[in-house]
Amino acid sequence: xxxxxxxxxxxxxxxxxxxxxxxxxxxxxxxxxxxxxxxxxxxxxxxxxxxxxxxxxxxxxxxxxxxxxxxxxxxxxxxxxxxxxxxxxxxxxxxxxxxxxxxxxxxxxxxxxxxxxxxxxxxxxxxxxxxxxxxxxxxxxxxxxxxxxxxxxxxxxxxxxxxxxxxxxxxxxxxxxxxxxxxxxxxxxxxxxxxxxxxxxxxxxxxxxxxxxxxxxxxxxxxxxxxxxxxxxxxxxxxxxxxxxxxxxxxxxxxxxxxxxxxxxxxxxxxxxxxxxxxxxxxxxxxxxxxxxxxxxxxxxxxxxxxxxxxxxxxxxxxxxxxxxxxxxxxxxxxxxxxxxxxxxxxxxxxxxxxxxxxxxxxxxxxxxxxxxxxxxxxxxxxxxxxxxxxxxxxxxxxxxxxxxxxxxxxxxxxxxxxxxxxxxxxxxxxxxxxxxxxxxxxxxxxxxxxxxxxxxxxxxxxxxxxxxxxxxxxxxxxxxxxxxxxxxxxxxxxxxxxxxxxxxxxxxxxxxxxxxxxxxxxxxxxxxxxxxxxxxxxxxxxxxxxxxxxxxxxxxxxxxxxxxxxxxxxxxxxxxxxxxxx
Numbered sequence: 001x002x003x004x005x006x007x008x009x010x011x012x013x014x015x016x017x018x019x020x021x022x023x024x025x026x027x028x029x030x031x032x033x034x035x036x037x038x039x040x041x042x043x044x045x046x047x048x049x050x051x052x053x054x055x056x057x058x059x060x061x062x063x064x065x066x067x068x069x070x071x072x073x074x075x076x077x078x079x080x081x082x083x084x085x086x087x088x089x090x091x092x093x094x095x096x097x098x099x100x101x102x103x104x105x106x107x108x109x110x111x112x113x114x115x116x117x118x119x120x121x122x123x124x125x126x127x128x129x130x131x132x133x134x135x136x137x138x139x140x141x142x143x144x145x146x147x148x149x150x151x152x153x154x155x156x157x158x159x160x161x162x163x164x165x166x167x168x169x170x171x172x173x174x175x176x177x178x179x180x181x182x183x184x185x186x187x188x189x190x191x192x193x194x195x196x197x198x199x200x201x202x203x204x205x206x207x208x209x210x211x212x213x214x215x216x217x218x219x220x221x222x223x224x225x226x227x228x229x230x231x232x233x234x235x236x237x238x239x240x241x242x243x244x245x246x247x248x249x250x251x252x253x254x255x256x257x258x259x260x261x262x263x264x265x266x267x268x269x270x271x272x273x274x275x276x277x278x279x280x281x282x283x284x285x286x287x288x289x290x291x292x293x294x295x296x297x298x299x300x301x302x303x304x305x306x307x308x309x310x311x312x313x314x315x316x317x318x319x320x321x322x323x324x325x326x327x328x329x330x331x332x333x334x335x336x337x338x339x340x341x342x343x344x345x346x347x348x349x350x351x352x353x354x355x356x357x358x359x360x361x362x363x364x365x366x367x368x369x370x371x372x373x374x375x376x377x378x379x380x381x382x383x384x385x386x387x388x389x390x391x392x393x394x395x396x397x398x399x400x401x402x403x404x405x406x407x408x409x410x411x412x413x414x415x416x417x418x419x420x421x422x423x424x425x426x427x428x429x430x431x432x433x434x435x436x437x438x439x440x441x442x443x444x445x446x447x448x449x450x451x452x453x454x455x456x457x458x459x460x461x462x463x464x465x466x467x468x469x470x471x472x473x474x475x476x477x478x479x480x481x482x483x484x485x486x487x488x489x490x491x492x493x494x495x496x497x498x499x500x501x502x503x504x505x506x507x508x509x510x511x512x513x514x515x516x517x518x519x520x521x522x523x524x525x526x527x528x529x530x531x532x533x534x535x536x537x538x539x540x541x542x543x544x545x546x547x548x549x550x551x552x553x554x555x556x557x558x559x560x561x562x563x564x565x566x567x568x569x570x571x572x573x574x575x576x577x578x579x580x581x582x583x
Contacts, residue, residue, distance in 0.1 A: 007108070007120045015089065015184050016193045017121055018043070018109045019227040021303040023129045027097035028231065029303045030055075030109065030126065033184065033193075034090050034119075038111045041092040045107045045126070055094035055109075060300040062242070063087050063180040066250045070188050071181040084247035087180040093303060099128040124228040130165065130320035132392075135556025137161060138322065139226065140479050142170035142399070142461030145239060146182055146190040147483020149548040149567055151200035151221040156565045157550055158198065158224035160574050164552070166230050166319060167196070170461040170480070171237020171330060171399030176251045177297045178242050190483075196232070198225035206546065206568040219570035233304070235326040236313055237399035237461060238333050240298040241366055245290040258293035258332050260364050267291065293332075293366060308378045313367065316382045321555045323391035325382060325455075328367040328375060329398035329442065330462070333408070334360055338499045345411065346499070346506065348431035362416030362433035371445040379446070383453040393555060393582050394455045399462055401478050402442040403471075403516050405488050405541050406463020407496055410511050411435035413442045421505070437510045443518060450474060456582040457553070457560065466542035466549045466562060468580070469520040475580060476520070479551040479562060481542045488543035489514050490522070493533045525578035530564045542577075558583045 010017065015033040022029045030043045030053075041055035064086050065071055067078030074080035092111065099105070104127040110120045130136055139157055144150045157164065174182040174192045183192045189201035200223035207216045234240075243258035268275060268288055276283040289296075295313060304326075305315040314328040335344040343349045343360040352358040369375045382388055401409045412435045421430035450458065451472045461480040465488050469476040489496040495513045500506035516522075522540035529538035530547055542549050542564060551562045562578040 007122050010122065010199060011119050013113065013119045014109075014111070014121060017197045017199065017228050018107070018124065019193070019197065020126055020229070020231040021093075022305060023127065023231050024097075025101070026099050026128050027095055028099065028126050028128055029093055029095050030107065031091065031093045031303060032109050032121070034092065034111055035088065036111075036114045037090050038113050040110070040112045041094070042110050043094040043096055043107055044110065045096055045105055047106065049106070049108065051098075053094040053096050055092040058091050058093075058300070060089055060091060060297060062178045062297045062300075063089050063183075064178055064247070064251060065181060066179075068176075068250065068252050069179055069181050070186050072187065075187070084250055089180055089184070091301070096126060099126075101128060101131045102134065103127060126229070129318070132321055134320050135554070136165040136320050136322070138166045138168055138319075138553040138555070139164045140168050140170070140459050140477065140551040140553055140560070141482055142237070142459075142478075143172040143464050143480040143482055144169075144192060144195060145172050145175050145483060146186055146188065146192075148190070148202065148204060149545070150190055150483035151195050151202040151223040152204060152219075152565065152567055153482045153548040153550055154195050154200075154224035154226065155198070155221045156224075156548070156563070156574050158226065160563065161552070164226060164230050167226055167232045168324060168395070168397055168459060168553070169232065169234040170397045170459050171235050172239040172461055173234055173237070175239055176255045177240050177295075178254070179251050183301065195223035196227045198223050204567050208568040217568065217570050219567070232302075233317065233324065233326065233397075234302065235397045235399060236295055236298060236328050236330060236366075238330045238366075240295055241293050241330070241332070242295075242297070243293050243332075245294070258366075259291065260361050261288060261292040263361065264288045264292035309374050310367070310378075314375055314378070316388070318387050318391065321392040322395055322553070323388045323393070324395045324397060325379065327369065327379070327396060327398040327446075329369060329400045329413075330367075331363050331365045331400065331413070332360070334363050336497070336499055338503055346433050350430075353428050353431060359431065362418070363411070363435075364416055365413070365441070368441075369446055370441045376445060379449065383449065388453070393457070393553075393558070394453065395457045395459065395553070396450060396455050397459050399460065400442075401460040401462050402440060402447070403469055403476050403518060403520050404460070404463055404478055405467045405490055405515060405522060406465050406478070406543075407486050407489065408463040410496065410517055412437045412440040412510060412517065414439040415441075419505075432505065434507060435510055436507075437517060440518075447474075464543075467522050467540060468578070469516065470523055470580070471520055475560070475582070477551060477560065479549055481544060481547065481549045483548070484545050485543040488539065488541035490539070490541070491515065492535070492537065493539060523580070525562070527577050527579065528575075530577050553582075
């Protein structure tokens with residue numbers, strides 16, 4: 001292949017631009033995707049692009065489309081894909097080594113199509129792990145989920161900073177992890193990779209009334225060219241987890257149908273001779289995964305550290321002056337409704353009482369982190385390590401916001417307590433779930449560990465708003481009002497609904513209607529409050545479908561700064577509204 005010939009414009013024969021993963025002391029992984037298997041997939045590096053690194057090609061095993069996809073001419077209406085259809089996508093990954101600390105080199109990638117045509121990307125830059133003391137700017141983000149403002153948000157990051165040194169993403173990258181178009185080419189212009197690569201195309205129309213005059217604006221946002229030049233570090237959110245594998249149920253149906261692994265294991269043991277007559281451990285594991293939940297696509301798409309017992313599902317990294325721990329802290333989201341036909345947070349559907357195979361088992365936690373669990377013991381070991389102890393900035397990423405002002409911070413982060421209601425004859429008449437506040441796993445077991453270890457920042461997501469707390473030296477930040485919002489619930493503004501108040505069988509005190517369930521008081525923005533309540537009083541949160549927010553960890557200043565952009569004013573400024581120190 002010819003060097004010096006890298007493309008000047010994106011080539012749509014590449015499904016993505018290349019992006020960076022898991023840098024090491026002297027190297028970094030480069031990944032890109034195509035819709036052809038091709039050959040001679042190569043990364044070209046250096047001022048003359050004279051160093052070549054061959055890529056290894058794999059095919060993600062669960063990517064598909066169905067009638068709910070927005071792809072090509074289909075607008076979620078099944079006009080192209082009437083049902084679940086496997087979508088062939090190929091992933092190419094090369095490890096570029098021989099790099100020096102502090103060195104940033106240009107690179108591009110090339111692939112030969114199945115017809116033998118050469119396809120090249122534009123040129124970007126790569127680097128190994130940064131040195132201690134090197135000033136870094138790290139984007140703190142989450143909950144992209146193809147939401148309307150996400151491309152605008154990411155575009156404003158690049159307009160303000162140009163580029164960043166890393167992206168820490170606290171879960172919920174898209175909506176349905178096995179739907180290929182949500183990663184690559186959803187026709188609404190808001191797919192995951194295009195947004196983080198400046199290749200999106202999302203048009204926002206906004207209307208605002210000022211002094212009695214109505215103004216309408218229209219602007220198209222392309223996202224930001226970020227991960228081509230900076231490594232992406234995500235953690236698992238609930239939207240990275242697929243449920244039971246049954247293509248007949250479609251992608252949305254499978255996503256909403258996870259079952260606790262313990263339930264699948266028990267069912268397997270009852271029928272082991274039928275499902276696996278040879279007793280093959282691999283067959284057993286595959287059956288249990290297919291009949292509970294999985295993060296297969298997430299793990300096949302990304303290259304992350306695998307130092308722990310769960311592979312890429314939770315991990316830790318030393319990145320310059322930052323030691324980041326990425327926890328697997330999330331659970332299935334279910335409806336809070338107490339309606340008779342609801343398989344939800346608090347009950348099973350009345351029509352499913354005699355068919356446990358259709359139960360949802362409440363909002364169960366995907367990966368245990370209680371004291372004594374595998375993840376907890378791993379965390380104890382990480383915190384005891386010399387690398388963590390000596391780090392200047394100690395940061396934890398976790399999707400679920402145990403402390404929060406949003407709707408998803410309740411109920412308590414604990415395993416659902418199942419209650420079986422029976423009539424006088426002993427007949428099952430209801431299956432309910434309680435979440436005792438005093439049983440919160442994070443508050444009881446993990447949070448004390450983090451505080452004692454001197455963790456300075458816990459970055460969460462899930463509720464799609466901005467707020468922060470400071471308790472015992474631990475800053476807790478949710479900066480997830482990226483693409484949309486789901487509300488801020490505090491006294492004097494709005495309150496959460498509490499369906500348990502209308503049913504005396506439940507302990508309604510377990511569900512806080514305002515503020516943090518454990519009494520943490522939010523810190524007001526230090527520069528200005530972007531939002532006010534109906535009485536004009538400043539709010540300690542940003543929860544808006546017009547305002548989009550991002551946060552930057554700057555290791556050079558030891559600060560976390562949050563910025564807001566009003567999409568109703570496309571020509572408006574990106575404004576810093578909050579800043580706090582990690583020192």
